[in-house]
Amino acid sequence: MIITATNISKSYAHLAVLNQISLSVTSGEFVSIVGASGCGKSTLLNILFGLDTPDGGSVEIATASRIGYMMQDSLLLPWRTLEANASLGAEVRNGRTEENGLLVEKYFKAFDLVGAMASYPNISSGGMKRRVALIRTLITKPKVLLLDEPFASLDFDVKLKIQRHLIDYHEKEEATTLIVTHDIDDAIALSEKVIVLSGRPSSVKSVISIDLGTRSRDPIAARKSPRFSEYFSRIWDEIKYLEEEDEASAIH
Amino acid sequence: MRFINLYRALPVITLLLFWEFTTRNNPSAAFFFGAPTKIGAYLFTKTLDGSLPRDVGVTFVEAAAGFILGNVVGTSLGLALWYSKLALAIAKPYIIALGAIPIFAFAPLLIIWFGTGMFSKIMIAGLSTVFVALTQSYTGASEVSKDYLRLMQTFGATQGQKFRKIVAPSSIVWVISAFKMNVGFAILGAFIGEFVSSNAGLGHLILVASGLFDISLVLSGVILLSGLAFLLYFFVGLVEPRLKRFVVSYL
Numbered sequence: 001m002i003i004t005a006t007n008i009s010k011s012y013a014h015l016a017v018l019n020q021i022s023l024s025v026t027s028g029e030f031v032s033i034v035g036a037s038g039c040g041k042s043t044l045l046n047i048l049f050g051l052d053t054p055d056g057g058s059v060e061i062a063t064a065s066r067i068g069y070m071m072q073d074s075l076l077l078p079w080r081t082l083e084a085n086a087s088l089g090a091e092v093r094n095g096r097t098e099e100n101g102l103l104v105e106k107y108f109k110a111f112d113l114v115g116a117m118a119s120y121p122n123i124s125s126g127g128m129k130r131r132v133a134l135i136r137t138l139i140t141k142p143k144v145l146l147l148d149e150p151f152a153s154l155d156f157d158v159k160l161k162i163q164r165h166l167i168d169y170h171e172k173e174e175a176t177t178l179i180v181t182h183d184i185d186d187a188i189a190l191s192e193k194v195i196v197l198s199g200r201p202s203s204v205k206s207v208i209s210i211d212l213g214t215r216s217r218d219p220i221a222a223r224k225s226p227r228f229s230e231y232f233s234r235i236w237d238e239i240k241y242l243e244e245e246d247e248a249s250a251i252h
Numbered sequence: 253m254r255f256i257n258l259y260r261a262l263p264v265i266t267l268l269l270f271w272e273f274t275t276r277n278n279p280s281a282a283f284f285f286g287a288p289t290k291i292g293a294y295l296f297t298k299t300l301d302g303s304l305p306r307d308v309g310v311t312f313v314e315a316a317a318g319f320i321l322g323n324v325v326g327t328s329l330g331l332a333l334w335y336s337k338l339a340l341a342i343a344k345p346y347i348i349a350l351g352a353i354p355i356f357a358f359a360p361l362l363i364i365w366f367g368t369g370m371f372s373k374i375m376i377a378g379l380s381t382v383f384v385a386l387t388q389s390y391t392g393a394s395e396v397s398k399d400y401l402r403l404m405q406t407f408g409a410t411q412g413q414k415f416r417k418i419v420a421p422s423s424i425v426w427v428i429s430a431f432k433m434n435v436g437f438a439i440l441g442a443f444i445g446e447f448v449s450s451n452a453g454l455g456h457l458i459l460v461a462s463g464l465f466d467i468s469l470v471l472s473g474v475i476l477l478s479g480l481a482f483l484l485y486f487f488v489g490l491v492e493p494r495l496k497r498f499v500v501s502y503l
Contacts, residue, residue, distance in 0.1 A: 093408065
């Protein structure tokens with residue numbers, strides 16, 4: 001086991017956010033956590049990484065592994081260019097090296113950001129910032145990836161491209177990957193295992209293993225797979241994002 | 253704004269013409285208010301005999317050295333307080349108390365301790381700038397976004413790295429604004445020191461001239477003091493982009 005969490009609970013000022021959550025991720029696994037918005041997914045990830053402490057329960061992450069954590073906010077520093085922002089993490093770990101610079105450049109090319117290397121965050125779109133934040137995380141070559149909504153505000157075509165790169169990284173570096181997302185499609189297309197959280201206070205509702213029967217892992221092939229919609233309905237029925245079916249018609 | 257410099261000069265030109273016109277054939281008005289032509293004559297002749305350049309030079313060196321001393325010490329202390337909540341809690345009432353004392357009250361003391369030469373004026377100018385620099389830089393450092401510090405934590409950054417990569421760049425704006433405010437305070441400090449006791453400098457010039465009721469000479473000194481402020485401001489303007497670039501790209 002690379003990540004083991006046991007009976008994690010957390011509340012903020014009497015508002016219970018997490019209730020007795022247990023989960024485990026084995027080495028080299030790709031796992032997604034899905035749940036309705038505001039159900040405490042980010043809090044859970046903060047606790048797993050160790051930024052926040054749980055009120056109860058415990059977290060263990062294999063100590064030898066270097067962890068890359070991409071937070072929910074891109075948090076680019078406004079006084080740094082996108083390029084300098086992307087290399088921040090590596091700079092902290094190994095100083096300013098030429099190798100880092102080359103790697104950043106490679107990623108910017110791969111993520112369609114070449115023209116934006118010298119731009120500043122205030123004139124960049126949310127999707128660009130998201131990609132830079134992902135590069136910033138990957139560039140430190142982590143063996144464990146914790147990604148909080150890594151595809152937020154990405155256009156569909158860009159998103160698929162980024163997902164291909166992420167799978168590629170996951171396989172080549174034999175990284176253990178845990179992502180948090182609200183998007184059921186992304187979770188199914190990428191993961192071997194999907195953990196479904198209930199609404200607040202959230203607990204683990206079910207853990208679903210995904211086997212789409214595709215020969216190689218690919219976000220597009222996965223979406224084309226006949227089993228894809230089966231998984232979608234299963235997860236959908238677990239989450240039930242829209243509790244009241246006629247909520248929309250009540251307004252219009 | 254094509255003729256902005258012309259427009260800027262208009263109020264001064266109008267004032268000078270009015271001033272000269274009213275004092276020209278009126279000796280008592282000229283006695284109380286001086287005259288632009290007389291000021292011009294002083295600035296010219298006293299530059300030629302070398303006494304003005306010496307006074308300006310002395311005050312400039314005192315103000316500039318005090319400015320550098322006060323800002324370096326104040327900024328370093330203010331930023332250093334970011335490292336320790338305890339040190340800040342202890343230091344805060346002292347900073348407020350010491351910062352509130354008018355520099356005029358300290359000036360005689362400093363002159364007793366450091367003599368009547370330039371060094372005591374440098375210390376007075378330094379003291380009158382140090383609290384502004386300290387308060388500004390500390391405020392800048394304490395207003396750093398907590399989220400950025402958490403981000404640094406995800407990379408396993410040390411306190412020193414957090415300081416260099418986040419705290420320093422985000423408080424540089426505050427530090428620079430302290431520099432700008434301190435231009436005036438440094439000159440004020442040097443001037444007060446000279447006013448209390450000195451044998452050279454613009455403060456000395458003004459003190460002597462006002463004792464002689466030579467209003468034109470007093471005003472010549474005042475004009476040169478504001479010229480000094482412009483000069484210091486100009487140097488701050490030169491330093492600003494370089495310092496910003498250094499902090500953002502090399503720390």
